[in-house]
Amino acid sequence: MWHTPIMVAGPGTYVDDIIQRAGGENIARDASNAYPEYSQEMIIAKNPDIIIFSYHGTSDGETVESIMQRPGWDSINAVKNKKVFYIDENLVQRATPRLVDGLEEFVKIIHPEL
Numbered sequence: 001m002w003h004t005p006i007m008v009a010g011p012g013t014y015v016d017d018i019i020q021r022a023g024g025e026n027i028a029r030d031a032s033n034a035y036p037e038y039s040q041e042m043i044i045a046k047n048p049d050i051i052i053f054s055y056h057g058t059s060d061g062e063t064v065e066s067i068m069q070r071p072g073w074d075s076i077n078a079v080k081n082k083k084v085f086y087i088d089e090n091l092v093q094r095a096t097p098r099l100v101d102g103l104e105e106f107v108k109i110i111h112p113e114l
Helices: 014-021 040-046 064-068 099-110
Strands: 051-053 084-086
Touching: 014 099, 064 084
Parallel strands: 051 084
Antiparallel strands: none
């Protein structure tokens, strides 16, 4: 089900702010626009420790399992360490009070020890 390019949340987005507030580091923090599109190769090269994904609009069938099975992604730390997570888009992609719930979910994912 994987598609390329992959849209990621860059600087100035709700998701970028949530990642930072949760103590994480966004791989797209240095992008030149809010929603850059990354190739499979670029994500592999950036080698994230955690992958958190959601859907914008309708689901394209992505699952944690399908992401972990993408060709070449077995070299990504997040995949090797089984740190790929789905989060409900309603918690992070709309400017509503639920952004606080989204932040709490990101904290649980990024810092499970808390």
